[in-house]
Amino acid sequence: APILQLRGIRKRYNIGTPVEAEVLHGIDVTLQQAEFVALTGPSGSGKSTLLNIIGLLEHTTAGTLEIAGQRADGLDDAGLTQLRGATIGFVFQFHHLLPAFSALENVMLPSMIGHGTATPEAEATARDLLVRVGLKGAEHKRPGELSGGMQQRVAIARALSLRPRLILADEPTGNLDTVTADEIFALLREFNRDHGSACLIVTHDPRLAGSCDRTIQLVDGRLVSD
Numbered sequence: 610a611p612i613l614q615l616r617g618i619r620k621r622y623n624i625g626t627p628v629e630a631e632v633l634h635g636i637d638v639t640l641q642q643a644e645f646v647a648l649t650g651p652s653g654s655g656k657s658t659l660l661n662i663i664g665l666l667e668h669t670t671a672g673t674l675e676i677a678g679q680r681a682d683g684l685d686d687a688g689l690t691q692l693r694g695a696t697i698g699f700v701f702q703f704h705h706l707l708p709a710f711s712a713l714e715n716v717m718l719p720s721m722i723g724h725g726t727a728t729p730e731a732e733a734t735a736r737d738l739l740v741r742v743g744l745k746g747a748e749h750k751r752p753g754e755l756s757g758g759m760q761q762r763v764a765i766a767r768a769l770s771l772r773p774r775l776i777l778a779d780e781p782t783g784n785l786d787t788v789t790a791d792e793i794f795a796l797l798r799e800f801n802r803d804h805g806s807a808c809l810i811v812t813h814d815p816r817l818a819g820s821c822d823r824t825i826q827l828v829d830g831r832l833v834s835d
């Protein structure tokens with residue numbers, strides 16, 4: 610079964626009645642397990658909105674959405690939260706790391722949410738992930754003590770901590786230099802290969818998009834090529 614299936618997804622924002630703006634006009638996409646896919650398109654074309662819908666952070670106006678074989682449209686917020694936690698890992702451009710917490714604590718966070726406490730297993734997993742992303746020795750550093758590239762590595766380790774089957778990355782290399790961007794991309798690719806997690810990555814960089822298995826392009830809220 611595909612990891613992700615979208616059919617006829619529409620999204621309208623209420624920007625003050627009676628004005629309604631439709632920003633996605635019926636999107637059909639299927640992502641297979643372990644696919645590594647770039648999402649490109651001009652600014653304002655709807656990439657973030659689409660990613661937020663797939664990430665179950667925003668409701669759709671119309672259409673159907675299935676993740677890991679489960680229908681997501683029509684779920685209430687509790688249902689969305691549960692499905693999101695069970696299947697999806699997020700990597701944001703500006704990290705969203707908690708500044709007062711260490712790298713290790715930041716990576717352990719997703720496993721603490723829901724359990725309320727960090728199990729020894731969660732800590733062992735977090736330590737192992739930090740080694741894998743090249744941050745051995747930086748476990749107890751706070752985000753502010755790390756470079757942008759290192760912060761993005763922490764964000765990736767955190768996104769992977771629950772072994773998500775689908776990784777959503779919104780310009781994960783947008784604010785990084787070329788070498789660091791390549792390293793971050795390679796990390797995502799490695800996790801994709803090792804665990805069979807599908808990745809959907811918003812990127813403006815044609816070179817990075819070219820290294821993906823497939824590119825989806827949005828223009829004005831419509832898919833123009835796949």
Ligand code: ADP
Binds near residue numbers: 622651655659
């Ligand atoms: P991209 O990520 O490709 O730059 P976005 O998904 O951020 O595109 O935005 C697509 C369109 O939707 C833009 O016209 C944007 O202004 C509009 N938009 C995004 N979020 C909202 C919102 N919360 N309310 C109203 N309009 C929005």
Ligand code: ADP
Binds near residue numbers: 652653657658
């Ligand atoms: P990007 O293009 O880098 O994804 P944007 O500036 O389009 O970022 O959007 C940043 C955030 O602001 C997103 O969460 C988006 O949904 C929201 N947003 C964008 N446009 C609007 C808008 N016209 N009204 C309200 N929120 C918006």
